[in-house]
Amino acid sequence: MFEFALLGLLHEAPMHGYELRKRLHDLLGAFRAFSYGSLYPTLRRLQRAGLIVEEGPEESALSWGRRARKVYKLTPEGKERFADLLANAGPQTWDDDSFGVHLAFFSRTPADVRMRILEGRRRCVEERREGLRERLARTGEQIDRYTRELHRQGLESTEREVRWLNELIAHERSEQDE
Amino acid sequence: MFEFALLGLLHEAPMHGYELRKRLHDLLGAFRAFSYGSLYPTLRRLQRAGLIVEEGPEESALSWGRRARKVYKLTPEGKERFADLLANAGPQTWDDDSFGVHLAFFSRTPADVRMRILEGRRRCVEERREGLRERLARTGEQIDRYTRELHRQGLESTEREVRWLNELIAHERSEQDE
DNA sequence: CACCGATGTATCGCAGCGATATAATCACCT
């Protein structure tokens, strides 16, 4: 997942770790924070898998004095891998953790896959909503006040998210027709 | 965190793994799902730490024919540990992952700690909200449509959560004064 | 000059997840 995000980011330009992290943080803002504890290991994983490579040590002319940094760039296999991940978009693509990340890379995502992800996400949130509705109805008044409050808030926010997704989907469709 | 949840649940009654999982799922509903992959290891961890013990094999009379199950109950140390976790409630208590869990155990939480957690959570969400506002303002129109949409939605939902927390806090205060 | 905050790379141990294996029991249909 982090793998997906890093590959996506490196499509913009070659970057070093710190930069990737900042860029990602900027992109996802509230949605999800990635720590260096995942960043560097993932980077090495991608490198071992041949999906990224360290850019040669040239271009030192301009920016010397700068601290040692490793700039990574995508290999053709890396680009392919990113495309594959999108092509095989499935349930884990639209769970709470990844949906935001994928949305952030939508401009680099084919229209049909965009639609599949949006609809998958909608179904996922709708299911949660139904679960909450049922739970709230089932447990009449006898349940703990705070838990009830938690579920009420959860229900409301899933309802909002479904509405939001509907708008996104509608917009997507209108663009497709034009 | 899972540790906190299990200790909290076992205050209700002695339970076996499967039951704990179901109860937790019911309690948290949409909020968070726990897999058996964390459940059983955590249970063993708690047992090793002496916070829970397997209940003796008695009372077999009533329920035989049932599949082997291990019923755990709290030790005094376990109860103490739960109280300690509440007493030392800090930042990790009110992050996205744990806040819901803690709220679900509020009826077992002292009023002053409840207030500390609610206010901590509010500050945390407010900070996120400010971050999003700033980011939305800073990046005028030039940013990717989808990312922008993500941030807009994020901002709206954090705003709603702050309002919700305000209500909870107000209610808490009104109860304190009465 | 001394300190601080940002830049930068890196590792360690732990928490939690998803997938999977295994097995007994129950409710139901035929």
Next chain:
DNA sequence: AGGTGATTATATCGCTGCGATACATCGGTG
């Protein structure tokens, strides 16, 4: 009586990601 699938139940494996921490350099500000 037999079969089938859902539910109850425990457990492990490898992996992802996190928080804490360490370390080093740089550009300012007091």
